[in-house]
Amino acid sequence: xxxxxxxxxxxxxxxxxxxxxxxxxxxxxxxxxxxxxxxxxxxxxxxxxxxxxxxxxxxxxxxxxxxxxxxxxxxxxxxxxxxxxxxxxxxxxxxxxxxxxxxxxxxxxxxxxxxxxxxxxxxxxxxxxxxxxxxxxxxxxxxxxxxxxxxxxx
Numbered sequence: 001x002x003x004x005x006x007x008x009x010x011x012x013x014x015x016x017x018x019x020x021x022x023x024x025x026x027x028x029x030x031x032x033x034x035x036x037x038x039x040x041x042x043x044x045x046x047x048x049x050x051x052x053x054x055x056x057x058x059x060x061x062x063x064x065x066x067x068x069x070x071x072x073x074x075x076x077x078x079x080x081x082x083x084x085x086x087x088x089x090x091x092x093x094x095x096x097x098x099x100x101x102x103x104x105x106x107x108x109x110x111x112x113x114x115x116x117x118x119x120x121x122x123x124x125x126x127x128x129x130x131x132x133x134x135x136x137x138x139x140x141x142x143x144x145x146x147x148x149x150x151x152x153x154x
Contacts, residue, residue: 028120029095029112032152035065037108039124039148047140061124061146064153065097065108077108104128115149122150 039061045052063079068088075088075097089096093112099105104126111121129141 027093027112028152029090029093029110030070032070032095032110033066033068034153035068035110035120035150036153037061037063037065037110037122037124037148037150039122039146041148042144042146044144059146061148065150068095070095103130110150119149119151122148124148 040058042057042059042061043054044057045054047053063077065086066076066078068075070088070090073088075086077084077086077097077099084099084101087098087100089098095110095112097108097110099107105128106124106126108124109122113121115121124146126142126144128143130139132139
């Protein structure tokens with residue numbers, strides 16, 4: 001009786017052959033070479049009396065990221081301020097582009113999830129501060145985050 005119960009228990013825990021786990025879809029970020037990005041919505045913060053105040057903005061931030069090489073960790077950012085060479089970091093199902101200049105750090109994150117056909121969800125963040133005082137003007141940190149998507153350009 002014990003033997004029959006053990007056989008039945010073992011048979012119940014073995015998945016049927018046709019119930020193999022499905023393979024994950026390929027990550028499109030591993031082979032992407034060029035992106036056209038659009039960010040229609042943003043938030044920005046400014047400190048008033050020491051407390052951060054956030055404002056939502058509607059705007060149209062557009063830029064391209066070309067010559068993406070996730071193996072070498074390099075890419076070329078082209079925006080309204082011209083061209084910059086950035087670091088490309090593929091981590092899981094997200095592709096990060098990091099630009100670092102004096103007093104400024106910009107990070108663009110592209111997620112391997114479609115916002116609409118052929119367009120991937122994305123976020124662009126800017127963080128900057130240069131300490132300076134001119135007359136009564138005292139520079140404040142500049143921070144913003146933009147929300148939108150990037151189109152994979154074939």
